[in-house]
Amino acid sequence: MSGEDRFDVIVVGAGPAGSVCAYSLAREGKAVLLVERGDIAGGKNVSGGRLYTHALRVLGDELAWEAQVERRVTHEQLMILAGERSCLLEYHDPSFNKEGDVPHSYTVLRAVLDAWLAGRAEEAGAVLACGIKVDNIIEKDGRVIGIRAGEDEVYGEVVIAADGVNSLLAQKAGLVSEIQPHNVAVGVKEIIELPAKVIEERFGLREGEGAALLILGCTQGAKGGGFLYTNKESISLGCVVSPEEVARQGKPVHRLLQELKLHPAVLPLIQGGKTVEYSAHLVSEAGYRGVPAKLYRHGFLVIGDAAGLVMNLGYTIRGMDLAILSGVAAARAVLGEDKPELIGPAYMRELENLQVLPAMRAARGYVDFLDNPRLYRQYPDLAVGIFRKLFTVEGGVQRGIKAQLMETIKESGISLWDVIKDGLRGLRL
Helix, strand or coil: CCCCCEEEEEEECCCHHHHHHHHHHHCCCCCEEEEECCCCCCCCCCCCCEEECHHHHCCCHHHHHHCCCCEEEEEEEEEEEECCEEEEEEECCHHHHCCCCCCCEEECCHHHHHHHHHHHHHHHCCEEEECCCCCEEEEECCEEEEEEECCEEEEEEEEEECCCCCCHHHHHCCCCCCCCHHHEEEEEEEEEECCHHHHHHHHCCCCCEEEEEEEECCCCCCCEEEEEEECCCEEEEEEEECHHHHHHHCCCHHHHHHHHHCCCCCHHHHCCCEEEEEEEEEEECCHHHHCCCCCEECCEEECHHHHCCCEECCCCEECHHHHHHHHHHHHHHHHHCCCHHHHHHHHHHHHHHCCHHHHHHHCCHHHHHHCCHHHCCHHHHHHHHHHHHHHCCCCCCCCCHHHHHHHHHHHHCCCHHHHHHHHHHHHCC
16 A cells, blocks of 8 residues: 555445445445455454344345355254253244245354455455554544555545444544443353254254354353354354453453353353364443444544444344444445535434434443343342242142242342342333
């Protein structure tokens, strides 16, 4: 790159948001530079596990069918752990995977998916530059006009920041401050290789089918949980935990993951597998409150994780689909406005039209609800304890379900009033 390089749009970050944005712009004839810090697209992206396909379908079903994904999710599972005991809930809906329709969601490996998306952007005409660390934006007369990487400068009509959580460029542009510990979680993940047939036998899957498993009660009372996704020939297993609470506990996050791997309910699922990748990353936990008050400046837009567009709903985490939609929104804004000063407001309108910001606002109550420490300390014991009483038979007269439930609540250390209050708060979400 050199100071003579000029583009219509410079996109920084070749994750789903950045690559989809670059693809959408390049296929309409825009001169696009897609800059990636990693040596290859996807080389720095270790998050992910699940992609809801509605986002890709905005660009056409063809892209959703061709995407480099792992398995279509057919089994939704929730595992609750308490000591060595556990219970497993499963939901299966054939309508999510109708013959001839794009599946509702896929498991993915980000290194594979991101490389494919960046490749599609290149095929559409974007210039992909990997191994480039962007240090700053270039400004003139209050407008962002380019980027600086080391001694190199590149200029563009619009710069789009898709550089992930704790975005350096959004900070340089004065749109966000450095992210605070209470607004993020730390995620650690292992990819464990297993033969496809073994995965299918252990999870009760047919060829091409996949399971998405969320785990509660694996963080020793800290805010957070675990996840497991079945890939073609591997399993993604990890924990996401509040860094502040883990620090108070004095137990490293990676230790929690190792203990999860050895749990009697988890070990049989991964036994005999080989760990081929270990990674850690930050995850935004602030929901709508974590979205900056302003996502643009003259000549500058913020998209994806950099814009805080992540939702933790407890039973699922939405990040990749919102990132992709924000990339589409940014591209539509650039393509739809001739005057540069109108691109920012147009981007915000597109985020509304694509239901990104409405979805974030609708889920803002989840942040406070998920801050409840009882969800990670007492409720896992309560849920597993109820099942233990229901399935324990020792002779004599079996007590009624109501009596067993009240006894289990008392043993869990939660007051009945707290259970009622928490239940009502959940119903109001």
